[in-house]
Amino acid sequence: MSVLESFHANHGATFEERAGRRLPRHYGRPERTHKAVRNGVGVIETAYDVLVVTGDDRVEYVDNVLSNRVPDEDGEGCYALLCDPQGRIELDCYVYNAGERLLLFAPPGHGAGLAEEWREKVFIQDVGIEVATDDLAVLGVHGSKATEKVASVLNKIGVPEGELVFDRGTIHDVGVTVIATDDPTGEDGYEIVCGIDEAETVLDTLINYGTGAVPFGTQVWGSLTLEAGTPLFDSELEGRIPNVLGLGNAVDFEKGCFVGQEVISRVENRGEPSQRLVGLRCEALPEAGAAVRDDGDGVGEVTRAIGSPSLDEPIALAVVEFGLEHEELTVGEGIDARVAELPFVEGSGRSARVPAYGE
Structure with a gap:
C-alpha cells in the first residue's frame, strides 16, 4: 500500500494497484490538476522500491x-x-x-x-x-514553480542546482534529503527523501505551507511524462534495447564491462538501431499496443496514448522502424496520425530521457 494512504484518502484520492502497492491515481479533475502542475507546482508520492x-x-x-x-x-x-x-x-x-x-x-x-x-x-x-522501501518515503515536487516551492519550505540549505545532485537539510524540523531530478515531467523537479515516520509531516508541509501546491497521482504523472517525451519502464523501456529508445543519458560507453554491453555497443557502433521511439499526434485516441502503419504496411506499435490536457488533442508514443520514410501514418483501426517532434510540450525543464539519436 501507499505509505501515506490515510493522508491521500483525506484529500479525496482515488486509488489503483501497481506492483502490489495501492497508490493514488487522482484526486478528482485530473486534467485540471495536470494544468495546475504545468503552471505551478504539484506533489506526488513517488512509487520507488x-x-x-x-x-x-x-x-x-x-x-x-x-x-x-x-x-x-x-x-x-x-x-x-x-x-x-x-x-x-x-x-x-x-x-x-x-x-x-x-x-x-x-x-x-x-x-x-x-x-x-x-x-x-x-x-x-x-x-x-x-x-529500505518500508523505511523511506520519496516525495516528488514538480512544476514550473517547483524551485520556489522547495525554497519556501526548506531550511539550512539552498535548493540544489544541477541534475541528479542532492543536499541535506530540514523541512518543518524534519531531516530530509533534497534531490534535483532530471525533469521527467518536462518541468523543474525535486524529490524529497525522509523517514517513513516523518513523511506525513513533510507531505503536509509541501502541500500547505509556503508556495501553494496540489497533490497529484499516477494518472497525471502519466500525462505529464508523455507530454514531456519521457519513456517509462512499464510502457516503453522493459524488454527493449536502450539504443531503440535513444537513452544515451543512461549508458556510459567508455566504462568497463556490464551485462548486455556488447549488444548495446554493437548497435551504437553500427550507427542506428532497428527501431526508434517517436511522438504521434492523432485524430482520435488509440489504444496501447495498436499497430502503426505506413501506407498499409505495419511499421510499429503504440506504447502509450492520452488525451493531452495541454494540447487538447490525442497524442501517443510509439516504437516504429528507424528508417520510417513518411510522417503521415495510420494507427489502429484507421486513425490518422502524424509524427511529432518530442517533447510535445516545452516546459520549465527538459526531460533527460527525451530520445536522442546519432546523426
Whole structure:
C-alpha cells in the first residue's frame, strides 16, 4: 500500500494497484490538476522500491552491474539500466552516492528480487544490500514553480542546482534529503527523501505551507511524462534495447564491462538501431499496443496514448522502424496520425530521457 494512504484518502484520492502497492491515481479533475502542475507546482508520492548498498566495495560492485558510471562522490547520482545478456532492459533506476552508502531507486515490485539476486552474486567483496522501501518515503515536487516551492519550505540549505545532485537539510524540523531530478515531467523537479515516520509531516508541509501546491497521482504523472517525451519502464523501456529508445543519458560507453554491453555497443557502433521511439499526434485516441502503419504496411506499435490536457488533442508514443520514410501514418483501426517532434510540450525543464539519436 501507499505509505501515506490515510493522508491521500483525506484529500479525496482515488486509488489503483501497481506492483502490489495501492497508490493514488487522482484526486478528482485530473486534467485540471495536470494544468495546475504545468503552471505551478504539484506533489506526488513517488512509487520507488529503495535499496541501500553498503560496504567498502559498494561503488565498484554496483558500477560493474549497471549501464552507467556510478558516482564516487557524496551528493551525486546517475540514471542507469540493468540489462540482460541480449542488451534488453530489465529495469531502470537512479543511484545516489550518500557517503557511506548508495541509495538505489528502482521500479515498484522489483526491489526485493534485485536485492536477493545481488546478494547471491557477492562473494569476497565487502558489500551489503538491504531493502529500505518500508523505511523511506520519496516525495516528488514538480512544476514550473517547483524551485520556489522547495525554497519556501526548506531550511539550512539552498535548493540544489544541477541534475541528479542532492543536499541535506530540514523541512518543518524534519531531516530530509533534497534531490534535483532530471525533469521527467518536462518541468523543474525535486524529490524529497525522509523517514517513513516523518513523511506525513513533510507531505503536509509541501502541500500547505509556503508556495501553494496540489497533490497529484499516477494518472497525471502519466500525462505529464508523455507530454514531456519521457519513456517509462512499464510502457516503453522493459524488454527493449536502450539504443531503440535513444537513452544515451543512461549508458556510459567508455566504462568497463556490464551485462548486455556488447549488444548495446554493437548497435551504437553500427550507427542506428532497428527501431526508434517517436511522438504521434492523432485524430482520435488509440489504444496501447495498436499497430502503426505506413501506407498499409505495419511499421510499429503504440506504447502509450492520452488525451493531452495541454494540447487538447490525442497524442501517443510509439516504437516504429528507424528508417520510417513518411510522417503521415495510420494507427489502429484507421486513425490518422502524424509524427511529432518530442517533447510535445516545452516546459520549465527538459526531460533527460527525451530520445536522442546519432546523426
